[in-house]
Amino acid sequence: MNIMLFPLLFIILAFFISTFLAYYFIQPNNILLIIDKPNARSLHTAPIPLMGGLAILTGLFLTTILINQYYLVLSYLDWIGISFLMIAIVSFIDDCKPISASCRLLVHLTASYLFLSQTDFWLTYLSLPDTIWILPSFLNISISILFIVWMINLYNFMDGMDGFAGGMAIFGFGSYAILGLITGHSTFMIFNLVIIGAVAGFLVFNFPPAKIFMGDLGSSSLGFFAAIFSLWAHHEDIFPFWIALLIFSPFIIDSTLTLLQRILRNEKFWQAHKSHYYQRLVQIGWGHKRTVLWEYILMAMCSISAIISYFLPVYAQWILLISWIFIYLWLIYIVNYLEKQSERPLTKVGGFKKPLKQAIKAKAF
Numbered sequence: 001m002n003i004m005l006f007p008l009l010f011i012i013l014a015f016f017i018s019t020f021l022a023y024y025f026i027q028p029n030n031i032l033l034i035i036d037k038p039n040a041r042s043l044h045t046a047p048i049p050l051m052g053g054l055a056i057l058t059g060l061f062l063t064t065i066l067i068n069q070y071y072l073v074l075s076y077l078d079w080i081g082i083s084f085l086m087i088a089i090v091s092f093i094d095d096c097k098p099i100s101a102s103c104r105l106l107v108h109l110t111a112s113y114l115f116l117s118q119t120d121f122w123l124t125y126l127s128l129p130d131t132i133w134i135l136p137s138f139l140n141i142s143i144s145i146l147f148i149v150w151m152i153n154l155y156n157f158m159d160g161m162d163g164f165a166g167g168m169a170i171f172g173f174g175s176y177a178i179l180g181l182i183t184g185h186s187t188f189m190i191f192n193l194v195i196i197g198a199v200a201g202f203l204v205f206n207f208p209p210a211k212i213f214m215g216d217l218g219s220s221s222l223g224f225f226a227a228i229f230s231l232w233a234h235h236e237d238i239f240p241f242w243i244a245l246l247i248f249s250p251f252i253i254d255s256t257l258t259l260l261q262r263i264l265r266n267e268k269f270w271q272a273h274k275s276h277y278y279q280r281l282v283q284i285g286w287g288h289k290r291t292v293l294w295e296y297i298l299m300a301m302c303s304i305s306a307i308i309s310y311f312l313p314v315y316a317q318w319i320l321l322i323s324w325i326f327i328y329l330w331l332i333y334i335v336n337y338l339e340k341q342s343e344r345p346l347t348k349v350g351g352f353k354k355p356l357k358q359a360i361k362a363k364a365f
Contacts, residue, residue, distance in 0.1 A: 006071055007189070007190050007193055010063050010066070010067055010071075010190065010193070010194050010197070011193050011194060011196065011197035012197065013059075013062075013063050013066070013197070014059040014060060014063040014194050014195075014197035014198040014201065015059070015198065015200050015201040016059075016201065017055075017058060017059035017062055017063070017198070017201065018055045018056055018058070018059035018060075018197070018198045018199070018200070018201025018202050019055075019201035019202075019204055019205075020055075020201075021054065021055035021058055021059070021201075022052055022055040022202050022204065022205045022206075022212055023205065025049050025051040025052065025054070025055060025212055026049050026205060026211045026212045030049075030051075032051050032054065033049065033051075034049065034050045034051055034095055034096060034215070035047045035048065035049060035050060036048050036050045036213055043160055043161055043274065043279060043282050043283075043288070048210060048211070048212065048213050049211070049212045049213070050095055050213050050215040051095075051215065051217075052202045052205070052206060052212040052213055052214040052215065052218055053095075053202075053214040053215045053216070053217035053218020053219065054217060054218075055198075055201065055202050055212075056198045056199055056201070056202045056214060056218050056222075057088065057198070057217065057218070059197065059198035059201055060194060060195060063194050064077070064191070064194060067191075067194070071190075072186075072187055072190070074191070076118065076119045079115055079118040080115065080119075080228065082114065083111040083112070083114050083115035083224070083228075084111075084221060084224060084225075086110065086111040086114075087108060087111050087152065087220055087221060087224050088217060088220075088221055089107075090103070090104055090107040090108075091104075091215070091216040091217040091219075091220040091221065092216075092217045094216045095215040095216050095217055101270040105149070108148075108149045108152050108153070109149060111224075112144075112145045112148040112149055112227075113145055115148070115228060116141075116144050116145065116148070116231075120235070121144070121228065121231040121232060121234070121235045122140045122141065122144045122231075122235075123135065123140050123143050123144040123147060123231060123234060123241065124140050125140075126241065127240050127241055127242060128242055128318075129240075129242075129314045129317035129318050129321070130314040130317075144231065147227055147230075147231070148224065148227040148228065148231075150227075151223045151224070151226050151227035151230075151248075152220050152223040152224050152227065153220075153223065154251055154252065154255035155168075155219045155220065155222050155223025155226065155251065156216055156219045156220050156223060157255045157258075157259075157276070158219075158251045158254065158255055158276065158278070159213075159214060159218070159219035160274075160276065160278075160279055161278055161279070161282060161288055161291065161292060162206060162207065162208035162209060162210035162288040162289070162292060163203060163206055163207040163208050163210065163288070163289075163292045164292050164295060165214060165218070165219050165222065166199050166202055166203040166206050166207075167203070167292060167295065167296050167299060168248070168250060168251055168299060169195065169196070169199040169222050169226075170196055170199055170200060170203070171247075171296070171299035171300060171302070171303045172226060172247050172248050172299075172303070173192040173193075173195045173196050173225075173226075173229070174192070174303065175247045175303040175306055175307060176188070176189075176192040176229055176233065176244075176247070177189045177190075177192035177193045177196065178307055179233070179238060179239045179243070179306075179307060179310060180238060182307075182310065183238050183239065185236065188229075188232065188236070188238055191229075192229065195222075195225060199222070202214060202218070207292075208287075208288040208289040208292060209288065209289075210288075226248055229244075230244035230245075230248075239306075239310060242321070243306045243309060246302055246305060246306045246309070246321070246324065247302055247303055247306045248302075249302055249324070250295060250298050250299050250302060253328050254276050254278060255276065257277075257332070258275055258276050258277070262275065277331075277332070277335045278291055278292075278295060280335055280339055281294075281335060281338070284339055284342040285342065298331075302324075305320055305324065
């Protein structure tokens with residue numbers, strides 16, 4: 001039997017389980033009808049069901065059980081499951097009735113330490129192309145835990161637009177699966193593919209205009225998986241850690257810069273807001289679909305760059321990384337420019353609306 005047949009069947013199974021449950025959870029008479037009601041910080045204007053994350057995770061869980069039972073055994077699956085369950089429970093409770101940020105953070109820290117201590121997936125060194133910095137033990141412990149906690153929360157922060165978090169999962173875990181295939185790590189590849197299948201089923205009903213959201217349950221879980229799969233790749237030398245950061249950089253850059261800006265402005269950075277770059281594009285009139293499609297292009301470019309970089313010589317990898325620094329600086333400038341343009345006062349000149357400066361020039365002539 002073809003070696004790829006079983007993985008393909010697992011992806012299809014995860015997809016259909018997730019699709020079926022997502023469809024069920026958007027029905028008004030389902031037993032878990034939890035609604036996300038719009039507020040001042042929301043980009044949506046109508047109440048939306050919030051159990052898409054449960055659809056994703058059910059598809060992922062049932063498929064993983066079958067894989068572990070009949071296809072291959074992942075030795076540390078138990079500890080992944082226990083740590084994930086802690087995060088999932090507190091996230092589900094938060095979806096039902098919001099709990100304090102400190103409570104969520106305590107659970108995230110505990111689950112992260114438990115996972116790392118039992119799997120030994122510590123971030124023992126930091127690397128760039130042909131450059132390695134060995135971390136002392138106190139740093140590799142703290143950085144590893146903080147990385148997982150930050151990925152959990154940044155994924156949650158970035159889940160604020162139709163199709164966005166699901167799209168990042170498709171591109172991110174898809175890139176991981178391709179790199180696992182290239183390097184011959186079939187177990188790593190298969191579990192990434194199963195995540196893709198489960199998320200794709202949810203995305204059927206989450207692509208703009210969304211009929212369901214994944215909620216904290218879905219976003220926090222995907223952030224956890226993104227973090228531990230990055231550390232898994234680092235631990236087994238599947239690909240360098242900086243490649244993982246490049247793949248998920250559309251989320252990492254936006255959320256990290258927004259957080260720093262909010263801290264500098266003395267804002268309550270742990271509270272929900274609408275100041276992420278993608279949110280600002282939606283608010284200036286781009287809308288969900290246009291913004292998310294452009295974000296997909298950015299994700300695809302990051303994924304292709306990361307996969308290609310695996311085959312490039314060291315000097316070309318450095319050129320690639322430096323190029324991405326300038327690309328992100330340019331993108332930040334573009335968003336700021338578009339935002340300023342949208343705020344310019346408009347006036348009518350010759351039957352058309354034009355910015356005030358253009359109107360003054362038109363009158364002068």
